[in-house]
Amino acid sequence: MSNKGITPxxxxxxxxxxxxxxxxxxAENSPVRGAMVIKPYGYAIWENIQxxxxxxxxxxxxxxxxxxxxxxxxxxxxxxxxxxxxxxECAIVTHYRLRESEDGSGVEVDPDAKLDEELxxxxxxxxxxxxxxxxxxxxWRDLPLKINQWVNVVRWEKRTRPFLRTSEFLWQEGHxxxxxxxxxxxxxxxxxxxxxxxxREVLALETLTGKKSESEKFAGAVDTFGVEAMMQDGKSLQxxxxxxxxxxxxxxxxxxxxxxxGNLEYPWQASWGVSTRMIGALVMSHxxxxxxxxxxxVAPIKVVIIPIYKEGDKDTVLExxxxxxxxxxxxIENIEFDDRDFLSPGYKFNEWEKKGVPIRIEIGSRDIEDExxxxxxxxxxxxxxxxxxxxxxxxxxx
RNA sequence: CGGGGUGUAGUUCAGAUGGCUAGAACGCUUGCAUGGGGUGCAAGAGGUCGCUCGUUCAAGUCGAGUCACCCCGACCA
Numbered sequence: 001m002s003n004k005g006i007t008p009x010x011x012x013x014x015x016x017x018x019x020x021x022x023x024x025x026x027a028e029n030s031p032v033r034g035a036m037v038i039k040p041y042g043y044a045i046w047e048n049i050q051x052x053x054x055x056x057x058x059x060x061x062x063x064x065x066x067x068x069x070x071x072x073x074x075x076x077x078x079x080x081x082x083x084x085x086x087x088x089e090c091a092i093v094t095h096y097r098l099r100e101s102e103d104g105s106g107v108e109v110d111p112d113a114k115l116d117e118e119l120x121x122x123x124x125x126x127x128x129x130x131x132x133x134x135x136x137x138x139x140w141r142d143l144p145l146k147i148n149q150w151v152n153v154v155r156w157e158k159r160t161r162p163f164l165r166t167s168e169f170l171w172q173e174g175h176x177x178x179x180x181x182x183x184x185x186x187x188x189x190x191x192x193x194x195x196x197x198x199x200r201e202v203l204a205l206e207t208l209t210g211k212k213s214e215s216e217k218f219a220g221a222v223d224t225f226g227v228e229a230m231m232q233d234g235k236s237l238q239x240x241x242x243x244x245x246x247x248x249x250x251x252x253x254x255x256x257x258x259x260x261x262g263n264l265e266y267p268w269q270a271s272w273g274v275s276t277r278m279i280g281a282l283v284m285s286h287x288x289x290x291x292x293x294x295x296x297x298v299a300p301i302k303v304v305i306i307p308i309y310k311e312g313d314k315d316t317v318l319e320x321x322x323x324x325x326x327x328x329x330x331x332i333e334n335i336e337f338d339d340r341d342f343l344s345p346g347y348k349f350n351e352w353e354k355k356g357v358p359i360r361i362e363i364g365s366r367d368i369e370d371e372x373x374x375x376x377x378x379x380x381x382x383x384x385x386x387x388x389x390x391x392x393x394x395x396x397x398x
Numbered sequence: 399c400g401g402g403g404u405g406u407a408g409u410u411c412a413g414a415u416g417g418c419u420a421g422a423a424c425g426c427u428u429g430c431a432u433g434g435g436g437u438g439c440a441a442g443a444g445g446u447c448g449c450u451c452g453u454u455c456a457a458g459u460c461g462a463g464u465c466a467c468c469c470c471g472a473c474c475a
Contacts, residue, residue: 171475275475308434346435364434
């Protein structure tokens with residue numbers, strides 16, 4: 001862990017962002033350009049996001065599934081606009097085997113192991129999913145079909161930034177198929193509202209929604225709607241999209257169903273997604289010059305208890321602090337008890353502030369005499385002495 | 399894809415005009431003290447100086463090539 005300070009926002013907003021990611025131990029650069037390692041603390045935030053958003057997605061009648069990482073090149077090429085939009089950022093698998101290199105220096109691609117048809121590593125999964133959908137859907141009774149998946153995708157970006165734009169990222173992609181254009185459009189807009197509600201209620205972010213311009217819309221879509229949040233530097237960040245695909249993909253993937261009148265018809269489709277970019281939005285919107293600030297709803301650690309003791313009162317303080325821990329554990333989960341005794345209290349205060357733990361509780365012999373504990377909120381950094389008898393009420397609504 | 403920059407210890411870096419038996423800070427290990435806002439002292443571990451070739455008595459340092467990464471712009475979740 002780095003021990004250096006954090007560049008103030010005012011001085012260099014971009015560097016401040018990178019510092020927060022580093023000092024809060026959310027992610028670090030990997031040996032692969034543009035692809036980051038999401039560290040345990042950062043991944044825990046993603047898991048919290050997933051957990052709540054997945055619940056909301058399923059509430060909309062979606063079922064989760066998994067489609068392959070590899071997409072045959074021929075599938076990918078079918079929708080003209082789609083291929084045009086993604087062609088320049090695709091990673092392609094051309095071989096399936098390595099061999100020892102002739103000079104003995106290592107391994108090289110085995111030229112005899114060339115694939116007959118190259119495979120595209122999914123930049124998004126419309127094509128591979130819709131090929132499958134064409135076999136799943138035959139009747140109006142099969143509609144609507146609502147499928148979601150939580151996966152990684154690869155887009156070979158020219159320039160990358162942690163969480164905001166990485167060459168591989170994690171996301172959910174929802175794909176729905178409907179009988180009518182109206183129903184499909186309704187889905188597109190309702191999902192947009194779901195994202196907006198999620199942003200407000202879980203991420204504490206206010207967002208704007210709107211239709212994207214012709215040049216900004218998803219490759220192959222009729223229309224794209226975006227969810228945008230305002231960042232501290234005054235720029236807006238698009239973190240979610242919902243696409244009205246019309247019948248564009250249905251026609252090229254030959255998804256057809258027999259309607260109630262017995263006629264063969266192409267269905268109407270929607271696709272929508274949010275990614276690990278949301279973590280970038282979280283960082284940029286709430287954090288300050290002291291480090292990360294997280295809404296309790298997604299914080300991996302909601303409360304940290306720091307016992308403060310000297311050699312003489314160590315046992316008393318630890319016992320008392322554990323009592324507080326047990327009391328609070330009945331109310332909430334994810335409490336960290338920081339009794340590492342090779343670190344000073346000041347170091348710990350700083351460390352948990354950098355990581356954005358919403359509530360810090362300090363307990364020393366002084367507090368024990370008064371039957372109190374010091375509580376510090378991460379967002380405002382306000383300190384308050386709270387009586388032990390009522391302490392669980394304080395954290396109840398986290 | 400255009401522009402700029404950097405490769406030396408786990409990390410961030412210093413090593414003008416070649417003389418290095420390669421340093422610092424932080425981190426790490428051990429011990430003692432300390433403990434209410436990044437603790438102090440002591441001892442210790444840790445490096446084929448990105449890679450290749452060249453110039454030279456001598457290359458971290460100079461030259462050529464090569465690979466990689468970072469940053470700034472245009473594009474995207």
